[in-house]
Amino acid sequence: xxxxxxxxxxxxxxxxxxxxxxxxxxxxxxxxxxxxxxxxxxxxxxxxxxxxxxxxxxxxxxxxxxxxxxxxxxxxxxxxxxxxxxxxxxxxxxxxxxxxxxxxxxxxxxxxxxxxxxxxxxxxxxxxxxxxxxxxxxxxxxxxxxxxxxxxxxxxxxxxxxxxxxxxxxxxxxxxxxxxxxxxxxxxxxxxxxxxxxxxxxxxxxxxxxxxxxxxxxxxxxxxxxxxxxxxxxxxxxxxxxxxxxxx
Amino acid sequence: xxxxxxxxxxxxxxxxxxxxxxxxxxxxxxxxxxxxxxxxxxxxxxxxxxxxxxxxxxxxxxxxxxxxxxxxxxxxxxxxxxxxxxxxxxxxxxxxxxxxxxxxxxxxxxxxxxxxxxxxxxxxxxxxxxxxxxxxxxxxxxxxxxxxxxxxxxxxxxxxxxxxxxxxxxxxxxxxxxxxxxxxxxxxxxxxxxxxxxxxxxxxxxxxxxxxxxxxxxxxxxxxxxxxxxxxxxxxxxxxxxxxxxxxxxxxxxxxxxxxxxxxxxxxxxxxxxxxx
Amino acid sequence: xxxxxxxxxxxxxxxxxxxxxxxxxxxxxxxxxxxxxxxxxxxxxxxxxxxxxxxxxxxxxxxxxxxxxxxxxxxxxxxxxxxxxxxxxxxxxxxxxxxxxxxxxxxxxxxxxxxxxxxxxxxxxxxxxxxxxxxxxxxxxxxxxxxxxxxxxxxxxxxxxxxxxxxxxxxxxxxxxxxxxxxxxxxxxxxxxxxxxxxxxxxxxxxxxxxxxxxxxxxxxxxxxxxxxxxxxxxxxxxxxxxxxxxxxxxxxxxxxxxx
Numbered sequence: 104x105x106x107x108x109x110x111x112x113x114x115x116x117x118x119x120x121x122x123x124x125x126x127x128x129x130x131x132x133x134x135x136x137x138x139x140x141x142x143x144x145x146x147x148x149x150x151x152x153x154x155x156x157x158x159x160x161x162x163x164x165x166x167x168x169x170x171x172x173x174x175x176x177x178x179x180x181x182x183x184x185x186x187x188x189x190x191x192x193x194x195x196x197x198x199x200x201x202x203x204x205x206x207x208x209x210x211x212x213x214x215x216x217x218x219x220x221x222x223x224x225x226x227x228x229x230x231x232x233x234x235x236x237x238x239x240x241x242x243x244x245x246x247x248x249x250x251x252x253x254x255x256x257x258x259x260x261x262x263x264x265x266x267x268x269x270x271x272x273x274x275x276x277x278x279x280x281x282x283x284x285x286x287x288x289x290x291x292x293x294x295x296x297x298x299x300x301x302x303x304x305x306x307x308x309x310x311x312x313x314x315x316x317x318x319x320x321x322x323x324x325x326x327x328x329x330x331x332x333x334x335x336x337x338x339x340x341x342x343x344x345x346x347x348x349x350x351x
Numbered sequence: 352x353x354x355x356x357x358x359x360x361x362x363x364x365x366x367x368x369x370x371x372x373x374x375x376x377x378x379x380x381x382x383x384x385x386x387x388x389x390x391x392x393x394x395x396x397x398x399x400x401x402x403x404x405x406x407x408x409x410x411x412x413x414x415x416x417x418x419x420x421x422x423x424x425x426x427x428x429x430x431x432x433x434x435x436x437x438x439x440x441x442x443x444x445x446x447x448x449x450x451x452x453x454x455x456x457x458x459x460x461x462x463x464x465x466x467x468x469x470x471x472x473x474x475x476x477x478x479x480x481x482x483x484x485x486x487x488x489x490x491x492x493x494x495x496x497x498x499x500x501x502x503x504x505x506x507x508x509x510x511x512x513x514x515x516x517x518x519x520x521x522x523x524x525x526x527x528x529x530x531x532x533x534x535x536x537x538x539x540x541x542x543x544x545x546x547x548x549x550x551x552x553x554x555x556x557x558x559x560x561x562x563x564x565x566x567x568x569x570x571x572x573x574x575x576x577x578x579x580x581x582x583x584x585x586x587x588x589x590x591x592x593x594x595x596x597x598x599x600x601x602x603x604x605x606x607x608x609x610x611x612x613x614x615x616x617x618x619x620x621x622x623x624x625x626x627x628x
Numbered sequence: 629x630x631x632x633x634x635x636x637x638x639x640x641x642x643x644x645x646x647x648x649x650x651x652x653x654x655x656x657x658x659x660x661x662x663x664x665x666x667x668x669x670x671x672x673x674x675x676x677x678x679x680x681x682x683x684x685x686x687x688x689x690x691x692x693x694x695x696x697x698x699x700x701x702x703x704x705x706x707x708x709x710x711x712x713x714x715x716x717x718x719x720x721x722x723x724x725x726x727x728x729x730x731x732x733x734x735x736x737x738x739x740x741x742x743x744x745x746x747x748x749x750x751x752x753x754x755x756x757x758x759x760x761x762x763x764x765x766x767x768x769x770x771x772x773x774x775x776x777x778x779x780x781x782x783x784x785x786x787x788x789x790x791x792x793x794x795x796x797x798x799x800x801x802x803x804x805x806x807x808x809x810x811x812x813x814x815x816x817x818x819x820x821x822x823x824x825x826x827x828x829x830x831x832x833x834x835x836x837x838x839x840x841x842x843x844x845x846x847x848x849x850x851x852x853x854x855x856x857x858x859x860x861x862x863x864x865x866x867x868x869x870x871x872x873x874x875x876x877x878x879x880x881x882x883x884x885x886x887x888x
Contacts, residue, residue, distance in 0.1 A: 399851065404848055405848075406849070434835075435835060435837070437833065439734075440833070440834050443737070444835070447742055448742065474752050527843055527847040527853075527856040593755055
């Protein structure tokens with residue numbers, strides 16, 4: 104009951120400001136909307152590690168110098184980076200998913216949910232961005248440093264592991280954090296295939312109640328909050344890893 | 352910490368400016384303005400045949416909604432200017448004054464009537480029809496309980512489907528995607544405006560031979576009305592007269608038949624009722 | 629290692645790269661030829677889709693130009709030694725790089741009026757310009773961060789050296805630091821530019837007549853399932869054909885900087 108009164112009070116207060124949050128008093132729409140926040144957080148929490156792991160793998164493949172490793176990854180990176188995520192997602196869900204369904208003998212056997220497709224498409228898309236950033240960093244490592252490491256008897260893998268990646272990671276960190284922030288924002292494309300994240304929930308509400316501005320305010324505030332946290336963690340890591348003698 | 356507080360303040364300010372700008376309603380001078388400019392600006396939605404679609408050859412809009420807009424403009428003695436709207440932007444366009452009226456498949460609902468005014472005489476009555484696979488064994492709306500049902504985002508079938516019939520609603524961006532998801536087996540039924548899917552199954556019988564619309568009733572049949580900004584009584588009256596005239600003269604029915612609306616029972620009734628007067 | 633990459637690429641990998649320019653359009657053409665009725669339908673819609681895509685290109689060019697100019701200035705402001713210069717830039721970047729492009733486009737669309745009164749004349753303020761502003765705000769915040777990161781990656785000794793040579797801070801920035809930054813920030817800048825190009829597809833949601841919007845209109849009108857799929861492939865092909873050459877060009881520049 105206490106909760107109900109608070110909701111009522113909030114709706115009343117907001118309507119005095121000219122904002123329409125009446126849907127909060129309904130059952131179905133308010134429920135969809137509240138679940139939307141949780142789904143978005145869940146989506147972000149799963150997609151970030153996926154993108155980082157694949158970003159490292161892609162970067163290692165790209166700089167390996169072996170064509171059979173770098174060519175397929177290069178092809179994928181170019182494709183995912185040069186086409187809109189929204190279209191990739193629609194295509195994966197409507198076409199690839201149907202192909203998978205046919206292969207396993209009917210949609211009821213298909214374990215891949217829309218949620219999976221969002222994680223896969225957004226995660227790999229951002230992984231490609233990470234890979235480019237890390238690759239740029241690896242190539243920016245002075246060749247004298249690599250020669251020195253080789254002189255010390257480091258193997259190719261050891262050079263990558265102990266010299267190139269640590270240095271590349273530092274110089275590409277701002278770009279990686281930017282990538283993660285765009286990842287958080289990209290999860291909104293999930294609305295196109297009915298993953299009930301917060302944008303989807305908001306669309307479902309505002310198309311019925313025509314309160315776009317109200318829903319946008321909440322969306323903007325929510326994403327600012329998540330990204331504020333992501334950016335802060337990024338800054339913290341950046342400071343922790345800073346090498347004395349570089350930068351201002 | 353200081354930066355954080357300031358961030359919040361700036362943020363709040365920016366948002367309130369946005370809100371003010373968006374909720375600012377324009378004064379009731381619309382009818383004068385329409386007459387003055389000699390142009391009626393109508394927001395139209397392209398939801399597919401028979402209501403509204405693009406003709407590839409001329410790149411012009413066609414369909415029942417477009418024809419109604421033309422007839423209304425002709426009745427007011429002005430030219431028609433059409434603006435394509437989508438479910439998320441249509442009300443903002445109306446409130447900003449970018450369009451004068453909306454003929455955008457928007458049914459009468461109580462919530463909407465709180466925000467906007469509408470022309471009391473409807474131009475159609477429409478409800479939802481479910482396209483399902485013939486071998487699915489689904490007989491009525493109640494059979495959809497717990498099953499995934501595709502709709503297009505912005506349709507008003509989500510709430511009744513979820514609340515009354517317990518279906519798992521999946522909203523896709525528009526009707527083509529929803530139908531593709533149905534064929535791909537991502538949902539058991541696709542619910543859309545009866546007239547559009549009915550015509551689709553007739554026109555493309557080959558592609559849709561495994562599918563049917565088996566349910567005996569339509570979902571929440573309700574009145575399609577023309578919407579306008581709050582407090583514009585003059586425009587409302589003028590348009591209501593015009594819509595009534597179209598019903599009475601049988602022009603509305605004629606337009607519906609020309610655009611191949613399958614179910615014209617409601618329009619026939621209106622025609623009889625109003626032409627008798 | 630880095631030498632191996634910048635050295636003349638093997639012939640096969642160069643062939644692979646050039647395939648990239650034509651692979652997607654080729655797929656569309658082959659598919660249309662296999663199913664001629666579909667191809668005919670598509671040919672009919674190509675002018676409509678093309679008119680949509682020209683809008684995407686226009687929005688991208690305007691937004692990236694505007695965003696880069698503003699972003700570089702903001703990035704340098706973030707590094708200024710005076711707090712009253714630094715702070716506004718930091719706040720701006722924090723707010724706007726966190727906002728989803730979709731939300732910014734919606735916000736600019738609804739904040740600005742649809743026409744402006746200037747000296748008694750009504751000037752239309754079209755939706756696509758609003759989308760440009762929305763995307764430019766986002767890209768300027770990104771580019772500000774990239775600029776800041778690039779400047780910070782220059783060894784401190786270089787700043788000290790310029791001081792020793794009698795350069796002022798601004799002179800050091802202009803003649804020593806920034807030229808090096810250009811090289812370092814090219815790959816991420818390229819990412820921003822192409823993500824802005826993709827972002828233009830979101831403008832369809834506020835009613836801008838661009839490619840996605842046109843493709844949806846087309847699939848709604850045609851009402852064929854395979855047409856809906858090929859429409860998506862066409863959209864992908866169009867964006868790829870726009871963005872891939874940009875990516876290649878930037879890669880070439882990047883390699884030249886590295887070699888020099």
